[in-house]
Amino acid sequence: ETVINVINPNMTVTMTELIAKAAQASASPHTRIVGRTARFGAASIEGHYDEAIAAVGMLKEVEAGDAEGCHAHVIACFGDPGLLAARELSAVPVLGIAEAAMHAASFVATHFSIVTTLSRTKVIAEHLARNYGMEQHCRKVRAVDVAVLDLDKPEANVRGTLLGECEAALREDGIGAIVLGCAGMADLAQDLSTELGIPVIDGVAAAVRFAEALVGLGLKTSKHGDLAFPLPKARTTL
């Protein structure tokens, strides 16, 4: 059995449930998904400050997963908060849903656009695309301006708004695929892909399958050099 620790770095349990459901739906039969929710940080992550404090809570859940002997971690927040810190901390593979989604999109299209939640978080996705060497593939980061915790509210009409933004991206951006820029959109990817007739990629599903692939390849996070375990020293723990 492969155990994948899927961490919601925000503190909203209903989102963790949606994420874990999407992760299990994507996983192979012999994979067990353990969903974990950050117990320190923010109810939702919508900017640099939220990301900074959420990373601390996320890292505690990496420790919990490692203590349980999980085979890989998925950081299920589109900002990939604390990704390299988690890779230092753990010896098993750690994937962020943004990195995983962008790579999946680059395998099936020459260019893609990202559609995320609030306009103020577009810059975070732009920084990630640059850091991941994806600027040649990522044409544009768009936003539907729906707050993360409103995604599951019927009155927000997220599906309709997302569809409109994706159609604009298809018309204007010169792309072949769309990346959904929020873990909370995980349950919408399939439906939008069918409606639009193009790959619409949810990073939770992509990260779970890539994690399985890395485990299957016997690959673990390298502890030589940059991602070696953190140096022992006095630290404030939660």
Ligand SMILES: O=C(O)C[C@H]1NC(=O)NC1=O
């Ligand atoms: O950055 C975003 O808009 C989405 C990001 N925030 C969050 O609480 N979970 C996420 O996936």
